[in-house]
Amino acid sequence: MGQTGLLDNRWDDAYAATLDEPGKLLYRSNLLGADKRITNYGGGNTSAKVLETDPLTGEKVRVMWVKGSGGDVGTIKLDGFATLYLDKLEALKSIYKGVEDEDRMVGFLPHCTFNLNPRAASIDTPLHGFVPFDHVDHMHPDAIIAIAASKNSKELTQQIFGADIGWLPWRRPGFQLGLDLEAFVKANPTAKGVVLESHGLFTWDNDAKACYELTLEIINKAITWFAKETEGKTIFGGAIAKSLSVEERRAIAARLMPEIRGHIGRDERKLGHFDDQEAVLEFVNSKDLKPLGALGTSCPDHFLRTKIRPLILDLDTANPDVDALLAGLDQALADYRADYVRYYEACKHDNSPKIRDPNPVIFLIPGVGLLSFAKDKATARIAGEFYVNAINVMRGASTVSEYQGLPEQEAFDIEYWLLEEAKLQRMPKPKSLAGRVAFITGGAGGIGRATAERLANEGACVVLADIDEAALEVTKGDFEKRFSADAVRSVKLDVTKEDTVLSAFTQASVEFGGVDILVSNAGIASSAPVEETTLAMWNKNIDILATGYFLVSREAFRLFRRQNIGGNVVFVASKNGLASSPNASAYCTAKAAEIHLARCLALEGADAGIRVNTVNPDAVLRGSKIWNGEWREQRAASSKIEVTDLEEHYRKRSMLKLNVLPEDIAEAIYFLTSDASAKSTGNIINVDAGNAQSFTR
Structure with missing residues (x-):
């Protein structure tokens, strides 16, 4: 599963004893977000339901603290959490009209705000609010998503976790998924969490430390199971290319990246990132590189950062001809753009936002590694990290079962979600030398x-x-x-x-x-x-x-x-x-x-x-x-x-x-x-x- 070894329990009782409940939530969040095996940058969310003093009435009220929209649990501060009156959040159920009403419900979340908190609540807020436990973790661990993205993910979940962890079919995050989680908990009162198909893991408890330890326990159980099940098995169909030397890989990356950058950065400057870690090389050198790459990523957080699929550039590692690779770059990019336009036209709705940049974000080269490009260095690096997460998911799922990418329509409906578009439109204008x-x-x-x-x-x-x-x-x-x-x-x-x-x-x-x-x-x-x-x-x-x-x-x-x-x-x-x-x-x-x-x-x-x-x-x-x-x-x-x-x-x-x-x-x-x-x-x-x-x- 990429990074090996079990997750360490890093909870410090002495330090935690100095914290109030929101402080413990922040502590738990930062601990979880510090390890990419638990969740990727910006992925997942955490929450705590606590008693607060209402600034208007002076009475004690139940308030949910939950990671705000666009935040990262690993680096979040207290001001990164949205706070909502729990009773007002519950009251939204009475005006919900069904799945076609999902987007409208997001507009009501600000009406539930506690203490005039300016932090916007995320689309995942109902998923936390309707689970009847004080502490909830929603993580995107590679080991769990490998289960969630397998063809028989429901059966695997039951096989690995028994009755402790349930399973729910794929549904786009939102109000209805929150209701589905609530119904599951009521029907399975002894369950400790649930695997969401093609998505991730939810765990819950009424104590902050216990919730943190439960999350680690479930992920470690999956890591241990995969280690046993994949031992001695051929990964990704075996290697058909060999890795070039470190010096050769860097030299080829140095030649390719400026050329690619020029081809995809005429309308908006792009910055690049190069990754040739072992997990990447195992994938790009493999027999299954092209069929698995074509299936696309599974977890919504993955393809929002990486696009649904990468561009694979052919390189004969026995005779690496970089000039020939560069000569074919125009056509490779043209083919990718044409396929992205096909994807957009096939899946768009009457009210879909206009097509965005059709250029690839992720480039995979046998023997060399992974190149990622975005509007700034951090975004390019994070996109690369997300695709490494996707590789780890494909590695696990394809070894123990059959890997499944998210269907194109489902992927499109998240990539071009009107709420996602609104978030993009709210982003600050780039600085004058951004991308340079x-x-x-x-x-x-x-x-x-x-x-x-x-x-x-x-x-x-x-x-x-x-x-x-x-x-x-x-x-x-x-x-x-x-x-x-x-x-x-x-x-x-x-x-x-x-x-x-x-x-x-x-x-x-x-x-x-x-x-x-x-x-x-x-x-x-x-x-x-x-x-x-x-x-x-x-x-x-x-x-x-x-x-x-x-x-x-x-x-x-x-x-x-x-x-x-x-x-x-x-x-x-x-x-x-x-x-x-x-x-x-x-x-x-x-x-x-x-x-x-x-x-x-x-x-x-x-x-x-x-x-x-x-x-x-x-x-x-x-x-x-x-x-x-x-x-x-x-x-x-x-x-x-x-x-x-x-x-x-x-x-x-x-x-x-x-x-x-x-x-x-x-x-x-x-x-x-x-x-x-x-x-x-x-x-x-x-x-x-x-x-x-x-x-x-």
Whole structure:
């Protein structure tokens, strides 16, 4: 069943004793949601019925706390739970007219809200409310869904659990399923839970800890049963392909992902995720890959994230011809889209929402693994995780029985459910750089870090590239806390070494699917009269500031052209690239080379929608690595002032009498990377607080 071993009981009595009933519900929820074998991200829900003081009457009333719409039990906080008067929820039964009334009933849930709680109640609320127990868990464990998705799931449920766990046939979640659960409990008062066909598990108890332990007990019983029943059996019909090496898999993923991203991301940018864990490789290498993949997923949570079925790309692992695979990509995608349109047209209703993006979310490649794509990295990663859950389900069900996907009409009715559409319409508008990946050299320094922060705040994923490993680690850790681990990657990079530049862009492609923005910012500075400028000093400036900018730009251009969805390059040059400065010939010449290289690249990239622009800072001392040490001392000596007076000296020297900060440069870079400057290329923005010598015209 994918991840092996039994679930551990992680309940801490001492800690739980400090909690009230809502607190115990939160504790239980977080424990359950922390293990993907119990439920997937955003899947399942939990509830507790507790006595609360009515804010209007001051009397004690029964209130149900239940996971709110769109929440995740693993990461939920108390404010993620909806709260409803139980008597008002019960009263809704009197106005229910039958299954055709399901959607209308959802509109009445807000009328049951306790204490003006703004958290919207989910469609699963009646499933919890009508079960006459104080604590209810609804989970999507792979081991249980493997039973629920088997052809003889009712018989398997009875065989494994006896009378403890019942079985109910497939029904879309909603008011009627809540009534079905209530009827089951009344008819089976000693039952501890129920398996829902093609869906998941419900368990209940009148104590929070007992409910948690019951959920673990039932899942562990299923895991143990599957381990025994599948031991020694051929899985997925056996292997007909073999896994390539880790290096080969990553290299192929790095080639495929930008191409796929370009093909499916023209209307809405997509980010990618690569997964080659053992469970994935076992499936993609198997004889049953195509027949099982074609059946589609079973659990509603699965195909809402992954679409009903994946796109399988043929690769001969004995002779992996990636060029041939790429040559057939257009046709493979066209066939998938045509089949998705067929599915939509065959299943749509008069009031169905318009067809959504017909491109696949999940790509499966023998010998290589799984690629998933979505509008942001987290969603792409989670979609991949959901399909791994689906693989685990298919593994169990097809080994002990016959796996059944959800019928297309049932799948469509959930995917295009009007209530689901309303939820999508309520989602906030994407940020300006959502779906974009920014590769930032010198990313752990003052300007680089400020730029990464500015772009991440606008929804971009960032690749921090820097030669300083210690600073890189600190910056990455900070960004993970502030923007999430999905939004940031780091790579040690010496921009003067061709092989490390190639490797860094390969890493970016595997981690995110490609790159949209290059901010070339790696820096160095030196100061000496020309007669004291050594060849080593001259070469170091040229190597980093000219050759380094050439190498990262060349690789970015190659990637941009493969993606074929445009691209954006911003050079961080210097006022000194336009205005000469004494005792800095190596630095000024290299910065001038940067500016001219940017102009050349703007000419070359325009036909592919690749924009190249330059930002010229001046005297950005705060947070800057190049201003720590000799450069600061040399510039102070050149101006015949004390080192401590340098910042004030530059402020007074500027026309606007202002200091220039890293955030000021980051703002200019953001403008040039955003659609606000979509018609600008080959331009220079001076951010120097005014310097007549560096006027561009």
